[in-house]
Amino acid sequence: MQGDGRADIGATAPALKVSHLVKRYGTFTAVDDLSFDVAPGEFFGFLGPNGAGKTTTINAIVGLATFRSGNISVFGADVVREYRRARSYIGLSPQDFNFDRYLTAEEILTYQAGYYGITPARAKPRVEELLDQFELSDKRRLTYLQLSGGFKRRLALARALVHSPRMLILDEPTAGLDVELRLELWDFLRTINAAGMTVVLTSHYLEEVELLCSRIGIINYGRLVALEDKRALIARHGQGSLQDVFLELVGRRPLA
Amino acid sequence: MTNWVGFGTIVRREFKRTMMTINQVVWPPIITTLLFLFIFGVGLGSSVRLMNGVPYIVFLLPGLVMLNVIASSYDEAASSLFQQRFQLSIQELLIAPLSDLELLLGYLTGSILRGIVIGGLIMFIGLLVVHVAPQNGLILFGFMFATSLLFSSLGMIGALLARTFDNLAIVTTFFITPLTYVGGVFSSLHALPPLVQRVSLFNPILYMIDGLRYGYIGRSDISPAIDAAVVATLAAVAFTISLLMVRKGVNLRV
Numbered sequence: 001m002q003g004d005g006r007a008d009i010g011a012t013a014p015a016l017k018v019s020h021l022v023k024r025y026g027t028f029t030a031v032d033d034l035s036f037d038v039a040p041g042e043f044f045g046f047l048g049p050n051g052a053g054k055t056t057t058i059n060a061i062v063g064l065a066t067f068r069s070g071n072i073s074v075f076g077a078d079v080v081r082e083y084r085r086a087r088s089y090i091g092l093s094p095q096d097f098n099f100d101r102y103l104t105a106e107e108i109l110t111y112q113a114g115y116y117g118i119t120p121a122r123a124k125p126r127v128e129e130l131l132d133q134f135e136l137s138d139k140r141r142l143t144y145l146q147l148s149g150g151f152k153r154r155l156a157l158a159r160a161l162v163h164s165p166r167m168l169i170l171d172e173p174t175a176g177l178d179v180e181l182r183l184e185l186w187d188f189l190r191t192i193n194a195a196g197m198t199v200v201l202t203s204h205y206l207e208e209v210e211l212l213c214s215r216i217g218i219i220n221y222g223r224l225v226a227l228e229d230k231r232a233l234i235a236r237h238g239q240g241s242l243q244d245v246f247l248e249l250v251g252r253r254p255l256a
Numbered sequence: 257m258t259n260w261v262g263f264g265t266i267v268r269r270e271f272k273r274t275m276m277t278i279n280q281v282v283w284p285p286i287i288t289t290l291l292f293l294f295i296f297g298v299g300l301g302s303s304v305r306l307m308n309g310v311p312y313i314v315f316l317l318p319g320l321v322m323l324n325v326i327a328s329s330y331d332e333a334a335s336s337l338f339q340q341r342f343q344l345s346i347q348e349l350l351i352a353p354l355s356d357l358e359l360l361l362g363y364l365t366g367s368i369l370r371g372i373v374i375g376g377l378i379m380f381i382g383l384l385v386v387h388v389a390p391q392n393g394l395i396l397f398g399f400m401f402a403t404s405l406l407f408s409s410l411g412m413i414g415a416l417l418a419r420t421f422d423n424l425a426i427v428t429t430f431f432i433t434p435l436t437y438v439g440g441v442f443s444s445l446h447a448l449p450p451l452v453q454r455v456s457l458f459n460p461i462l463y464m465i466d467g468l469r470y471g472y473i474g475r476s477d478i479s480p481a482i483d484a485a486v487v488a489t490l491a492a493v494a495f496t497i498s499l500l501m502v503r504k505g506v507n508l509r510v
Contacts, residue, residue, distance in 0.1 A: 159348075
């Protein structure tokens, strides 16, 4: 079930392919005919204002949301028809902490590996590696409620990586982190991306996206309003930064 | 390819949860049952000569076992799944390469194990008190298993439909507890007035207790075949509904 089998047919397919995705909640259309690809090894920024449809799209990719129209595939595996393969390729670090409160940090990683079909004995070296990598070794016996915000975020990332996925989806990974930890996390993400991991990042910190991502997709009211190389996007709009481009494309929304 | 490790991990997680709440979910039913046996069996039961041809305390034991199998099975499935829904930790399972059936069977197995282990413990302790061995262990186990499957499935349905913890209590308070207590735990169907007997036949829990009692003392108020048919049918229906709800992602997938 681990997602690191590189020799299969998914090796030449896009890491992520979203085609004509439509997601409705009653009469409200959250995602409207959304299409985009992410190449293997790419660091992709997926942006949009609150309520634009980012999390809905991510939920559809990872299996937390159903959809009736459109297709999504991960390294060639359709997320509905070949959900086992598709899900084993994805590691998700969600925006909200969703840990099991009965488990310790170490157990959270071991059990998560188990859900992906990895026995505790096989998961042990990987769990130890991640506990060490994220400086959680001395906190292994603590439950998530006993961890500080920074360590909860580290644990979320470690959990997303425990089954060795090929694509990491990060939904607001640095929310609530102090500057030092944020810089550490950026370094880590750059390192794993350089090693071949595809990364899809959503963040409200646009400087973070501008710094890390090579290509950007911007969604507004469920529709894609921009999709191109970061530098080309900024240059084409004649703006100085991604934030200026973002505000030009999605506009400023009134508070009320 | 079946994700057996994933399925086993859910069962392991459910077992761990039970062990972490042992003072809430394991000891109370055992202590309550011993008190029931002492007060109704040894105390008040001494004024009842025989019930269905056996001493009252012997008649009482299978009903008390079933009462706890029902309560434990429902409670485990309902509270565990609802807690995970409430805390969003269910998402850990929903994004994993687990089929809907594996996910459902994982929870059901955890709940059935709890129901049968608690029922088995009560039966064992009861046997030490009443000194009467079961007539047919296989029938006894079969009724415990089918009843546990039924109420574990109902627990899953309840957990998927509930919006608050208070919603979960509706089923227990207004349906399971009253139907169990009037379902033949404390008296034989034949000891009731004719009208109450006829009404009681619409109580499904009567068939579960009657079937279990047949396995224990070899006598029943209703045909054991009818008991088995009712329990198996209800268990199959409840399991199918819970599977359809998980497949549809009711309150699981948005």
